[in-house]
Amino acid sequence: MICLRCFDRVRALGPLxxxxxxxxxxxxxxxxxxxxxxxxxxMWLRAVPPVSSNTAxxxxxxxxSDEPVTLLGFSTDIAAAGELHTMAPQDxxxxxxxxxxxxxxxxxxxxxxxxxxxxxMLFRLTRPLEEGEQVELCLxxxxxxxxxxxxxxxx
Amino acid sequence: MKKLVLMAVAVMLILAAVVAWETTRExxxxxxxxxxxxxxxxxxxxxxxxxxxxxALKGQVVLLFxxxxxxxxxxxxxxxxxxxxxxxxxxxxxxDDVQMVFITFDPERDTPEHLSQYLTWFHEDIIGLTGSEEQxxxxxxxxxxxxxxxxxxxxxxxxxxxxxxxxxLDRESRVxxxxxxxxxxxxxxxxxxxLL
Numbered sequence: 001m002i003c004l005r006c007f008d009r010v011r012a013l014g015p016l017x018x019x020x021x022x023x024x025x026x027x028x029x030x031x032x033x034x035x036x037x038x039x040x041x042x043m044w045l046r047a048v049p050p051v052s053s054n055t056a057x058x059x060x061x062x063x064x065s066d067e068p069v070t071l072l073g074f075s076t077d078i079a080a081a082g083e084l085h086t087m088a089p090q091d092x093x094x095x096x097x098x099x100x101x102x103x104x105x106x107x108x109x110x111x112x113x114x115x116x117x118x119x120x121m122l123f124r125l126t127r128p129l130e131e132g133e134q135v136e137l138c139l140x141x142x143x144x145x146x147x148x149x150x151x152x153x154x155x
Numbered sequence: 156m157k158k159l160v161l162m163a164v165a166v167m168l169i170l171a172a173v174v175a176w177e178t179t180r181e182x183x184x185x186x187x188x189x190x191x192x193x194x195x196x197x198x199x200x201x202x203x204x205x206x207x208x209x210x211a212l213k214g215q216v217v218l219l220f221x222x223x224x225x226x227x228x229x230x231x232x233x234x235x236x237x238x239x240x241x242x243x244x245x246x247x248x249x250x251d252d253v254q255m256v257f258i259t260f261d262p263e264r265d266t267p268e269h270l271s272q273y274l275t276w277f278h279e280d281i282i283g284l285t286g287s288e289e290q291x292x293x294x295x296x297x298x299x300x301x302x303x304x305x306x307x308x309x310x311x312x313x314x315x316x317x318x319x320x321x322x323x324l325d326r327e328s329r330v331x332x333x334x335x336x337x338x339x340x341x342x343x344x345x346x347x348x349x350l351l
Contacts, residue, residue: 046231049276051269054227054312081310087228094301096316097228099309115232116337122227123310155235 036065036143038105043151045135046115050128056085057120057137057151062110070142071103071111078135080124087116097121102142129153184349187323190330197294199258202271202283209328215254216350217324218343221300223261224273225312229319233336237321238277240340244347252326252351255281260291260302260315298322298330325350 043059063069074082084100095116103118105111113119120137129135134150141147201207218237222230237255244250257274259265262285265273270283285291295302302317320333323346332346 046227048227048231049224049273051272051276052224052227052231054225055231056227083309085228090316092301092316094303094316094318095229096305097308097314115228119228123308123312 036063036067036069036107038063038065038069038141038144038147040139040147040149043137043149044154045122045129045137045151047129047131047153047155053124055079055122055125055129056115057122058113058115059120059139059149059151060110060112060114061105061139063105063107066107067143068107069105069144071105072140072142073102074120074137074139075146076122076135076137078126078129079122080126082123082137083121084118085121086118105141131155184345187325187331187346187349189325190333193298193322193330194324194328195297197290197297199284199286199290199294200267202267202274202285204267207282207284212254212256212324212328214326215252216326216347217254217256217322217328218347219256219258219298219322219324221258221260221295221298221302221317222319223259223315223317224265224269225261226315229336233319233321234274234277234281236336236340238281240343240347241278241280243340243344249348249351250280253347256284257281258284258291258294260295260300260317261313262286262288262291264313323347323350 039062041060043057045057046055048055061071071084073084076082084103085097086100087095088098089095100118103111111118131153133153135153136148137151138146138148197209199207218240220233220237222233224230234257241250241253241255244253255278257270259270265285267283267285270285274281274283300318302315305314305316308314319336321336321338322330323332323334323343325331331350334343
């Protein structure tokens with residue numbers, strides 16, 4: 001499994017090298033050299049009270065290639081289900097969470113997942129999260145192998 | 156003659172000091188306006204399961220937020236920010252007369268016990284309020300809060316569309332300012348201090 005191997009390296013080699021490996025890992029996994037390269041950073045999960053069963057994850061992804069890429073979803077061991085969501089403004093001034101089937105990342109552009117906007121929705125956490133811990137999430141794109149990266153749990 | 160010169164110099168120095176002070180000091184802040192269309196008395200149930208009347212907030216400056224504990228994004232983010240502001244005030248010794256209040260609009264799931272567990276994790280000083288559907292609707296109406304169940308998410312949980320302002324109330328429980336959830340904490344702290 002590329003995800004686990006990638007995460008082991010993350011833990012062993014530190015964030016900077018780990019990110020490089022994360023970017024290169026899908027290339028080596030697929031055995032191709034022309035896959036779009038993605039830069040993923042500022043990965044974190046919202047720390048929530050132990051009584052909460054859901055939380056949200058955030059990151060930024062930059063598509064440094066000339067080809068569009070689409071984020072299809074993600075997987076993780078710490079939640080029973082994971083979906084792509086956004087907070088959509090409504091005509092009456094309220095905001096409502098909506099599920100997104102996928103999120104395009106156009107060539108040369110950065111897409112931010114941030115509080116109050118796009119976020120990774122983690123349903124039914126399998127255990128309480130500790131502030132400061134690193135949790136692995138695997139981001140699944142259409143034209144690359146999954147990018148498995150550590151997300152820091154923060155308030 | 157020498158005395159006259161010295162006196163003139165002294166007067167000039169004093170004048171210069173006054174001018175310097177007047178030109179460099181921060182202008183006095185305008186008092187925050189009172190929002191007369193929002194607020195009022197209400198009765199609910201606190202996180203200990205006891206009846207709570209809004210009179211208990213009189214005499215304190217209040218940061219009030221409406222939300223629901225199963226909200227994964229806006230609500231915990233806002234609670235974390237409010238708690239940070241409160242901790243900043245605590246560190247400065249200015250939190251004694253400040254009270255954070257969280258009112259749920261999801262009383263079915265946000266029971267007193269659940270609220271207690273949820274809020275204590277942020278800070279033990281937060282007052283959590285729930286109540287009957289009628290009580291929740293009444294207090295939401297008083298503060299112009301819009302919320303509506305919009306069905307279930309894919310996992311069977313009730314979803315709400317909702318407004319998400321933080322309310323600043325003065326010692327007489329009058330609404331003095333509304334903040335968006337991403338408001339600058341320094342601005343909020345400066346406003347709050349004018350009410351203490």
